Amino acid sequence: MSAAAAPLALTIGEPAGIGPDIALLAWLRRDAAALPAFALLADAAFMAARARRLGLDVPIAAVGFGAAGAAFSHALPVLDLGMPVTAEPGAPDASSAPAAIAAIDRAVAAVVAGDASAVVTNPIAKHVLYEAGFRQPGHTEYLAELAGRHFGSTPQPVMMLWSPRLAVVPVTIHVPLSTVPGRLTESLIVETGRIVARDLAARFGTPHPRLAIAGLNPHAGEGGALGTEDDAVIAPAVAALRAEGIAARGPLPADTLFHEAARKTYDAALCMYHDQALIPIKTLAFHDAVNVTLGLPFVRTSPDHGTAFDIAGTGRAEPSSLIAALGLAARLSAGSRRARAA
Numbered sequence: 109m110s111a112a113a114a115p116l117a118l119t120i121g122e123p124a125g126i127g128p129d130i131a132l133l134a135w136l137r138r139d140a141a142a143l144p145a146f147a148l149l150a151d152a153a154f155m156a157a158r159a160r161r162l163g164l165d166v167p168i169a170a171v172g173f174g175a176a177g178a179a180f181s182h183a184l185p186v187l188d189l190g191m192p193v194t195a196e197p198g199a200p201d202a203s204s205a206p207a208a209i210a211a212i213d214r215a216v217a218a219v220v221a222g223d224a225s226a227v228v229t230n231p232i233a234k235h236v237l238y239e240a241g242f243r244q245p246g247h248t249e250y251l252a253e254l255a256g257r258h259f260g261s262t263p264q265p266v267m268m269l270w271s272p273r274l275a276v277v278p279v280t281i282h283v284p285l286s287t288v289p290g291r292l293t294e295s296l297i298v299e300t301g302r303i304v305a306r307d308l309a310a311r312f313g314t315p316h317p318r319l320a321i322a323g324l325n326p327h328a329g330e331g332g333a334l335g336t337e338d339d340a341v342i343a344p345a346v347a348a349l350r351a352e353g354i355a356a357r358g359p360l361p362a363d364t365l366f367h368e369a370a371r372k373t374y375d376a377a378l379c380m381y382h383d384q385a386l387i388p389i390k391t392l393a394f395h396d397a398v399n400v401t402l403g404l405p406f407v408r409t410s411p412d413h414g415t416a417f418d419i420a421g422t423g424r425a426e427p428s429s430l431i432a433a434l435g436l437a438a439r440l441s442a443g444s445r446r447a448r449a450a
């Protein structure tokens with residue numbers, strides 16, 4: 109199969125969550141949303157049962173990647189993991205964890221082999237995987253580990269939540285808030301800024317990205333009176349990025365960084381911790397924002413939301429963020445193919 113025709117590899121995520129529901133719903137909207145072909149890494153019997161439960165007319169085609177593109181027009185292609193899943197919607201249990209992890213492993217292997225064009229992940233319940241021995245905080249860090257296994261060196265992964273109205277990057281990701289000040293170093297901020305600037309230029313077609321760097325403390329520290337990290341750590345990082353020719357500004361008070369006029373002044377906001385970044389974008393664009401991992405040697409996107417156990421299996425899950433994630437994965441992987449061909 110040529111790289112241009114390869115389907116996207118979509119993981120099942122947490123089977124007790126809404127991942128199976130939105131995969132079925134996205135397939136049903138494939139024509140209206142002009143979706144590229146995707147193949148779901150899952151348990152085919154489980155997916156057929158979830159479709160029946162939701163009353164959705166979705167034929168399941170258990171196929172390999174090579175046949176997924178042709179099957180996509182008339183059935184949801186499922187790459188059967190050979191790992192039966194029994195989880196009930198809303199009732200996660202550790203028995204699903206091996207299948208959730210295997211789906212990620214197989215998706216990355218398929219992209220590395222050229223059988224799939226990009227990885228798109230459905231949400232996992234992190235605590236369920238932790239209980240099953242998963243050692244990484246989330247997909248973002250695990251995908252970097254897999255990149256290291258396949259390519260020999262482990263990149264620094266960068267989480268970006270992207271929408272047409274706002275893109276945000278948490279410099280520290282899944283860590284306790286109390287540890288954030290100690291983890292924020294000049295080198296972490298500089299390397300994150302470099303990766304964001306490079307990938308926005310190379311993958312998103314923004315040749316000279318403008319980065320807004322948020323402060324950590326109220327009013328970006330108010331000259332040191334409200335905290336020292338802004339002047340001692342963040343300001344030198346901004347200066348270092350500017351010295352490299354990257355259009356970075358900051359540290360900027362985070363409370364005024366996200367209003368409409370402010371958003372027009374940058375292409376991505378680098379935020380110092382998870383919620384500083386994710387609250388504004390989920391408030392503005394919950395149903396169309398996409399989580400994309402920068403810094404990897406392959407494309408990975410995901411919906412911005414989690415497993416939504418409260419509505420799994422009810423038919424109330426909205427697939428639009430997954431649809432946006434599938435569309436963005438296709439766009440970014442097409443850009444990567446063009447860059448390799450040039």
Ligand SMILES: NC(=O)C1=CN([C@@H]2O[C@H](COP(=O)(O)OP(=O)(O)OC[C@H]3O[C@@H](n4cnc5c(N)ncnc54)[C@H](O)[C@@H]3O)[C@@H](O)[C@H]2O)C=CC1
Pocket residue numbers: 126130230231232233234235247399410411412413414415416417418419424425426427428429
């Ligand atoms: N990429 C990933 O793997 C992610 C995984 N998670 C995991 O998800 C689990 C639950 O996280 P929560 O904080 O509860 O966030 P959540 O996003 O799962 O749910 C928050 C609220 O939004 C609603 N919601 C979420 N997605 C929706 C959709 N597509 N359509 C309609 N309503 C939707 C839910 O019903 C719930 O009321 C956690 O275990 C977390 O680890 C969270 C974010 C991303």
Ligand SMILES: NCC(=O)COP(=O)(O)O
Pocket residue numbers: 232245246247248249386399410
């Ligand atoms: N809150 C965002 C999130 O949890 C996504 O994490 P990841 O699994 O994509 O690393």
